[in-house]
Amino acid sequence: MSKSELVFNKVNRILEWFLILIFALLVLDVLFQVFSRYIIGTSFTWTEEFARFSLIWMTVLGAAYLNAKREHLSMDFVYEKLSPSNKRKASILIELFIFLFALVVMVVGGGNLVYTTLHLEQLSGTLRIPLGYVYAIMPFSGLLIMIFSIYHITRIYTNKISN
Template identity: 40%
Template sequence: MKKLVAVLDSTLSIFCVLLTVVLVACVIWQVFSRYVLGVPSTLTDELARFLFIWVGLMGAAYTLGQNKHLAMDFLLMKLDGRANSLLKLVISLACVVFAGVVMLYGGGGLMLKTLSMGQISPALGIQMGMVYLAIPLSGFIMLVYLFRDILSALNGFFGD
C-alpha cells in the first residue's frame, strides 16, 4: 500500500505541476493576445478554464493524500489514543461516502451522460465528458488515499 501511495503521490504532484504550468502559459498568452495584439485567443481562454477545473480537482485529491486539506482539527488535537483513531476513522468514512457517492458515482454518471450525448466544447472541439472525467478520477484517487487513512486509523484503534 505504501508503494502504491508513493507512486500516486509523485505522479499526481508532477501532473498537477504540469497542468499548472500549461494553465499559467495559457493565461499569459491570453493577456498578451488581448491587450498587446488586440485579438483575444478563444482557444487559450477555454483551455485555461478546463485546466483550472483539472488543477482544482487533482490538487484536491493530492492535498487530501498529503493530509494538508482544510480541516478543523482542534478536537483531533485534544484526543489521543483510541479516541483519536476512532474520530479519524469516522472522518475518513464520511469522506469515503462523499468521494464515492458524489464524485465517483455522480461525477462518473455525469461524464458518461455527457459522452453519450456527444457534447463538445465550442472553441477546442473536445468532448466535454473528457473535461468532466476530472470529477470521478479525483474521487477515485481520494478513495485510494482514504483507504490508506482507514487502515491507519484501524491500526491505531486496534493496535493500542
C-alpha cells in the first residue's frame, strides 16, 4: 500500500469517527430535548440550535466522506453505455467537475461566508457563538473534496481504481 493510500485511509477513518461523534451528539441532544419538554415540562432553547448546527456539519462533512468513498449519488445510465476507455475519460471529467464545484462554491463561497460573518461579528441566537465557526465547515469540507478528487483522478489515471 502506497503512502498516499495510507494517508487517504487514515483521513477517511478520522472523518468517519468524527461523523459518528456528531451523529451521537445530535441523537443525545434531540433525546434530551424531548425528555425536557415532555417529562420535565421545560424546553431548553439551545438544544434546537445545537441540533441544527450538528445537522449542518454532519451533512457537509458527510458529503466529503461520500466523495472520498465514491459513493455519492449519481445517475449512470449514459455512463454504463460507454466503452471502458470513455468511462475512464468520463470519470476523470466528473472528478474535475466535482473539484471545480468544491473550489468555487465551497472553498471560495464558503470562505467568503465565513469571513463575512466573522467580520460582522454575527452570533448565533441562543448559543451565542460566532456563526463563522459554524460555517467554517463549508470551506474545510470543500478542501477535503478537492483533495479526494485529486486522489481519485490520479488513481483513475494510473488504472488503480475501477470505473
